[in-house]
Amino acid sequence: MAESATVDAAVDAFLAHAAVERGLSPRTIEAYGRDLARLAAHLAKAGVRRVGGLRHEHLTGFVRALEAAGLSARSRARALVAVRRMLRHAGAVGAIGDDPTRGLSSPRLERALPRVLRPDESVALIEAARVEGPLGLRDCAMLEMLYGSGLRVSELVTLVLGAVDRRAGLLRVTGKGSKERIVPIGEPALLALDDYLAEGRPVLARAATRVVDTVFLSRRGSAMTRQNFFQRLKGIARSAGVPSERVSPHVLRHAFATDLLEGGADLRAVQSMLGHSDLSTTQIYTHVSRGRLRSTVEERHPRGAGRRAGSR
Numbered sequence: 001m002a003e004s005a006t007v008d009a010a011v012d013a014f015l016a017h018a019a020v021e022r023g024l025s026p027r028t029i030e031a032y033g034r035d036l037a038r039l040a041a042h043l044a045k046a047g048v049r050r051v052g053g054l055r056h057e058h059l060t061g062f063v064r065a066l067e068a069a070g071l072s073a074r075s076r077a078r079a080l081v082a083v084r085r086m087l088r089h090a091g092a093v094g095a096i097g098d099d100p101t102r103g104l105s106s107p108r109l110e111r112a113l114p115r116v117l118r119p120d121e122s123v124a125l126i127e128a129a130r131v132e133g134p135l136g137l138r139d140c141a142m143l144e145m146l147y148g149s150g151l152r153v154s155e156l157v158t159l160v161l162g163a164v165d166r167r168a169g170l171l172r173v174t175g176k177g178s179k180e181r182i183v184p185i186g187e188p189a190l191l192a193l194d195d196y197l198a199e200g201r202p203v204l205a206r207a208a209t210r211v212v213d214t215v216f217l218s219r220r221g222s223a224m225t226r227q228n229f230f231q232r233l234k235g236i237a238r239s240a241g242v243p244s245e246r247v248s249p250h251v252l253r254h255a256f257a258t259d260l261l262e263g264g265a266d267l268r269a270v271q272s273m274l275g276h277s278d279l280s281t282t283q284i285y286t287h288v289s290r291g292r293l294r295s296t297v298e299e300r301h302p303r304g305a306g307r308r309a310g311s312r
Helices: 007-020 026-045 056-068 073-092 119-129 134-149 153-157 187-205 226-240 249-262 267-274 279-300 305-310
Strands: 170-174 180-184
Touching: 007 026, 007 073, 026 056, 026 073, 056 073, 119 134, 119 226, 119 249, 134 153, 134 187, 134 226, 134 249, 153 226, 153 249, 180 267, 226 249, 249 267, 267 279
Parallel strands: none
Antiparallel strands: 170 180
16 A cells, blocks of 8 residues: 555555454444544545645644544544554555654543442342243353353353363353453352253253354344343342442453452453453452452441441
8 A cells, every 4th residue: 555545545454454354343343443434534624635644733633623522531542542553554554654643642541440249249140140940040140150250241142152161160262352262160150051051041942943052042042142131131130139220241240350359369360361451451450459448448447437427
């Protein structure tokens, strides 16, 4: 690709590279496409049609335009990630010379702590899912595996039968970027999975119109979807007496990580189980743990703020 290539051609080439060669997920490709379409529209207004004509001032103007349009700091930062990666690819194929993103600052982000459940709330959800019938067996197994292995919901619903090593107590999971990792699964989750595979899945599979190899099936015998499980989880939360707005599949993944670290697990081990490529992503759970410890001191210690307030 020469420097005479259009911005649209450079964007298309990058998205194809990201999908085919880097194996990024369709959702990531879609998000990159939206952000880069905004860039292309901004550059068109500035009269920049060729990627080789893109300059640093065009990008600073793009950042200001995103802020003026009301995009959050997180959304603006995500857009800049897409722009940087696209231009890095353009540079690698000879479409641009100097890097116009050099010196471009990203918006400052306040890193939000993930929502978590207390261990007793996680257990209450699992117990509420224990109802008679194949759907109860399925839901209980799915919750046990989310809380006991820290899987992403997309990894859970796409898990195939051949990825479960019952004897070793391991799962072979395909995560973000089509990366495989091995995840241990605890005994309670294994027992719940055994019950579902023996007594629940065969019943659900009878309704299928074709053979499905995913572990978890809907009542129609098709593969479970993220949306279907999300709705089931909201109903289970109501039955458990846990506010449904505080519950999601990802919150159970957070609870897995936080409870592991509070139990003394090594941060690197938790990173490996979660499938995080960057340790800093996992480190946020250490802040959650410290927050819980502080709350415990305030509520339980004789000199804590909660105890002093109650004694007045």
